[in-house]
Amino acid sequence: MTPVKTGLSKKLLTRVLSVYFILTFIVTVGQIFTEYFSTKQNIEGELQTLKNTFSTSLTRAIWELNTPQALTIARGLMELPIVEGVQIRDETGEYIANLGNTADQPRQPINSGMMQDHPGGVFGYSFPLIFEFSGRASHVGDVTLYSSFDIIYSRIEIGIFFLIGNAIVKTAFLVFLFMTAFRRLLSEPLASITEQMSAFDPEHPKDSKISVFVEDDNELRRLQFSYNQVIDDLIASQNKLRGTQMKLERSYQQIDEQNLLLEQEVAKKTASLSQIMLDLEQQKDELIGNQRELRAEIENRQRVENELRKRNNELASSMDTLNQAKDQLLESERMATLGGLVAGITHDVNTPIGVSVTAASFLEDRLNKLQKQFEDKTLTAGQMESFLDESHQTTSLLMKNLQRACELIESFKQISVDQTSDAERKFNLGEYIDEVMQSLKPSFKHTTHKFNIECPDDLVIRCAPGVIAQIITNMVMNSLIHGFDGVHNGRVSLSVSVDGDDVVMDYRDNGKGLTEAQLDKLFDAFFTTRRSDGGSGLGTHIMYNLVTQALNGTITPTSAPGKGLSYHIRFPLRR
Structure with missing residues (x-):
């Protein structure tokens, strides 16, 4: 074996x-x-x-x-x-x-x-x-x-x-333990079983049974029992085969006798079969004629079917053309509706996207050069380090501009759907305004601007706190970026009071102020006085939506050139 x-x-x-x-x-x-x-x-x-x-x-x-x-x-x-x-x-x-x-x-x-x-x-x-x-x-x-x-x-x-x-x-x-266990429990019993099975003698199957010492009643013992059972079945089958062979010999003798009788009967049937064959030949000729007529009919039906299929394809093509025309009309109508909104943000999105494309092109060019140096086997560690440094700078520039584009698109989405707020809760308005101003300190830490906040200590309202934070943040950042441009000693005051069932917020700065024409467009989407410096023109528009929709209130701006800008905000204390 x-x-x-x-x-x-x-x-x-x-x-x-x-x-x-x-x-x-x-x-x-x-x-x-x-x-x-x-x-x-x-x-x-x-x-x-x-x-x-x-x-x-x-x-x-x-x-x-x-x-x-x-x-x-x-x-x-x-x-x-x-x-x-x-x-x-x-x-x-x-x-x-x-x-x-x-x-x-x-x-x-x-x-x-x-x-x-x-x-x-x-x-x-x-x-x-x-x-x-x-x-x-x-x-x-x-x-x-x-x-x-x-x-x-x-x-x-x-x-x-x-x-x-x-x-x-x-x-x-563990290796020693596994090797010892596998050798005693599996390898040695399997080798013994394989050796005894390879000595199988088909002439003396009773002497070919296997005997292996296995301590437990496991699969190897069952394999030994099953193999010995097969040997017993084989011995029984051989005994049955001998008896069947004797019966078969007796059957052969009876078949010989029947063959003689069959030969005589075959001779009688051959004569009658010859006449039947002549009749079948005649019927065959008739079937061939009918088959030719049927083939002609099938070819005619195939021509008609091909013509119908051609007409169906033309009809399906016409339906596809109609569906495309319908989709184009719907798309044109939708684009006409969105055109007014898209026009304002196109310029702001183009700038970061253009910078991103330039950075990606530069990175692709450096990759091509690096690949050529690698293929020419002239790439050095210094060149690789330089490439990694440039790649980090390029990807950083790419991520910043893509993030800028993402922020512009998110702002665009905010004006195209209704403003929504987070879960509402009760909170102390004065303490929350202090927390918001604390978070804004890094923005004016290195300036000499002064901020004065006045709010009742016991004023508790119920709304989404994020709305209040967004409104105050937009007002303060607009003053820092736009109102105090060129102003060194800016002053901002925010006074909060309760008037009946309404909360009143009066915000004022002493910045450059706005002209009457600029004041009329203050809350329009994408209106900004610093578009060349990256302004999106969405801050005041979002602030207006938060006051009027999220707080169900009103906001009134007042300004004049050189006299600063003020907001009068009023919203219900309980809604």
């Missing part, structure tokens, strides 16, 4: 161990990555904790222009195990100290603490230095502490070796 190239037990063992190896590898890698990210978070927390230990002394040293002391503090920080680099800058962005493994920072000042990853496995924590004097906070500079992957690795190196060693030991033990 030919030996088996790949045993069943070996194949099964290989597949089971392969799955175990893959799972062990995935789990070990997952544990290593978890240990890495956990250690990195701990180091980031330690960097943030260092801020509390030296920021006060460093802030005072920079405030007093004591550069040697600042350098001494920087060198002291460099002695810490988790610090690989220190950058100290003044309020202008100039470096006071730049020690160790650091990265270039943008010149704009850092206003809040933040973590940032840099190339080469370096990451840093940056935070501002604020000096408080006489109740006034001054930004005197910023500090960036750097750490790296090497420090993380030094902390988790022993743990990684332990995880890998643990996985190897468990895997080796």
Whole structure:
């Protein structure tokens, strides 16, 4: 018997161990990555904790222009195990100290603490230095502490070796256990069964039964029982076959006798069959004539059917033409309705889309050049790094302009459907306005504009808070962008009061104001005085819809050139 190239037990063992190896590898890698990210978070927390230990002394040293002391503090920080680099800058962005493994920072000042990853496995924590004097906070500079992957690795190196060693030991033990079990329970019994079955003797089937010692009542024992049962059935079949052969010999003798009688009967029937054949020949000639006539009739019907099919195709083509004409008429009517809305936004959408197309074309050209250099095998690491840097800049430009286009289209959608609001709830209007103004502080932090808010402390209303936030945000941002363009000491006042069953909001700024013609178009969609600077002209239109539809109120603007702009908003206290 030919030996088996790949045993069943070996194949099964290989597949089971392969799955175990893959799972062990995935789990070990997952544990290593978890240990890495956990250690990195701990180091980031330690960097943030260092801020509390030296920021006060460093802030005072920079405030007093004591550069040697600042350098001494920087060198002291460099002695810490988790610090690989220190950058100290003044309020202008100039470096006071730049020690160790650091990265270039943008010149704009850092206003809040933040973590940032840099190339080469370096990451840093940056935070501002604020000096408080006489109740006034001054930004005197910023500090960036750097750490790296090497420090993380030094902390988790022993743990990684332990995880890998643990996985190897468990895997080796499991392989030994599986191989022993498969050999005793499967390989050896199967080999014994195969050897006994290969010695099968068809002449003496009773001596070909198999006998294998199996401890449990499993599939191998059932295979042994089934095979021996087949041998018993084979012996019984052979006995029946011998009896059938004897009966068959007796039947052959009877058949010979019947053959003699049949030959005599055949001779008699042959004469009558000859006459019948003559009659059949005559009927055959008649059938051939009828077949020719039927074929002619079928060809005539096929010609008629082809003509009908041609007419049906022409009719179907005419119906398709009519349906296309109908669709074109419906599309023309729809486009005529939307034309007025589309005309206003076309110019704003074209600009970011054009920039996006230019960026995509540039990226495609760089890709083609890179592919040619790759195919010519002239691609260098510097060229690849340059391509990646340009790709990042191009994709960033592409995403910003596509986001701008998306925002314009979303704004366009807002004016083409009714304004809706989120779930309504009761809230204190004064506290909520303070929260909105707090969120807007970054927009006017570096300006000298003043904001005055007056609202009753106990004024509670029920509506969608997002509507109030949108209205106040649009009014404030319009004042900052349009009203205070060229104005250095702008003043904004918002007075909220209750008049009967109505809430009254009076908003006023001392900006440039609007002419009478501009005031008439203030709430029109896509009207803006700064379209060349990227204005969409949808802010006041959305604000008008929110007041009149979401709040069921009214809004009245008042303005004159050089006298600022004011809004008088009134909406029901209870709806």
